[in-house]
Amino acid sequence: xxxxxxxxxxxxxxxxxxxxxxxxxxxxxxxxxxxxxxxxxxxxxxxxxxxxxxxxxxxxxxxxxxxxxxxxxxxxxxxxxxxxxxxxxxxxxxxxxxxxxxxxxxxxxxxxxxxxxxxxxxxxxxxxxxxxxxxxxxxxxxxxxxxxxxxxxxxxxxxxxxxxxxxxxxxxxxxxxxxxxxxxxxxxxxxxxxxxxxxxxxxxxxxxxxxxxxxxxxxxxxxxxxxxxxxxxxxxxxxxxxxxxxxxxxxxxxxxxxxxxxxxxxxxxxxxxxxxxxxxxxx
Numbered sequence: 001x002x003x004x005x006x007x008x009x010x011x012x013x014x015x016x017x018x019x020x021x022x023x024x025x026x027x028x029x030x031x032x033x034x035x036x037x038x039x040x041x042x043x044x045x046x047x048x049x050x051x052x053x054x055x056x057x058x059x060x061x062x063x064x065x066x067x068x069x070x071x072x073x074x075x076x077x078x079x080x081x082x083x084x085x086x087x088x089x090x091x092x093x094x095x096x097x098x099x100x101x102x103x104x105x106x107x108x109x110x111x112x113x114x115x116x117x118x119x120x121x122x123x124x125x126x127x128x129x130x131x132x133x134x135x136x137x138x139x140x141x142x143x144x145x146x147x148x149x150x151x152x153x154x155x156x157x158x159x160x161x162x163x164x165x166x167x168x169x170x171x172x173x174x175x176x177x178x179x180x181x182x183x184x185x186x187x188x189x190x191x192x193x194x195x196x197x198x199x200x201x202x203x204x205x206x207x208x209x210x211x212x213x214x215x216x217x218x219x220x221x222x223x224x225x226x227x228x229x230x231x232x233x234x235x236x237x238x239x240x241x242x243x244x245x246x247x248x249x250x251x252x253x254x255x256x257x258x259x260x261x262x263x264x265x266x267x268x269x270x271x272x273x274x275x276x277x278x279x280x281x282x283x
Contacts, residue, residue: 022099028119030107034269035124035223039065041262050077052251055168055233057176058258059084060224062271065124065259068194068232069219073252074239076196076212077232078147078165080173080189081110081120084229087177089116093143093190102199103139105129110192110222115278120228125221128195131213138199138210141220145198145207147191148235148244161236161245165191168233176231194220194232194254196240211241226271232256 007013042065050056052075060066068077083089092113100108105126109119126141133139149166153159166188174184195214200207237244238251273279 027099030109030122032107034266035122038063038223038261038265039124039259040265042259043262044257045260046258048256050232050234050254050256052234052238052253053163053168053236053247055165055172055231056256057172057229057231058256060228060230060258061260062224062227063261063266063269064224065221065261066121066224066228066230067125067219067221067255067257067259069255069257070195070214070216071253071255072216073250074195074212074214075252075254076214076235076237076240077194077254078169078191078235079194080169080187080191080231082187082229083112083116083120084227087187087229089113090187090189091120091192092117093192096192097143100143102144103133103142104192105141109225112226115275115283117275117278118272119225121222121224123220124223125219127218128213128220131197133199134197136199136208136210137202138197138208140195140197140213142193142196142198143190144200145191145193145196145209147188147193147233148237153245163236163247164245165233165235169231172231172233176229188231196235209237209240209244212239214239230256 048056048058081091089112092111096111106123108123110121112120128140131140147165149164153161169188170185174181195212197212198209234254238249
């Protein structure tokens, strides 16, 4: 391999000031009052329990809320979202990360893939919002990781593991949408790691995880901007303090609740349209 020479002005190049790419003042405004009036008096219409080391699918009508709650012990979950009426439009973790941050919380939105590029869901409440970023640079609810999967397990460990979140989500999609497993797998995508505490090491910039601060009763709540189909896996790593693919980690169920807004609270509200560029150019 050829030798790399450090330029004389290396320090000056590193000292260039960073520029935030997508500033908050250019983002579409979040109507906090609208969401709050819809939350006041909302009614629970469905509940799904996601067993440990497994996943379940759920449907959320546009204009409804869904809430993910830790119910028995510290547990993280891997969340996938799709447009329930068009599975080609799904959660876009990379653009969500670019528009908001590596970790999301109240007021942030989960954006859909191109060419739709519109809000799929808005986070309306997060009991772990207090955590912020710790001394290691760790935060909660990341959109930087992917999901544990059997392919990586074989690559790194030479062994198969079939309760990875990728496999769990595949089975949940197959069961809910009545698809064969090989077709369902093609729809599984990069996740929002709900309750997971992650970051990048200061020295090597490697992705790390640490014990989640989540405890029973903590929840994160979303407003469905469009009609959603979701799938949630209760990660086999439990609180992810040691491993994210394990049959020995303490694991607990997660609860998904669906809420209908108070009657009349959303009068005049409409789901966001697909991105204007796609409409202008007929994409």
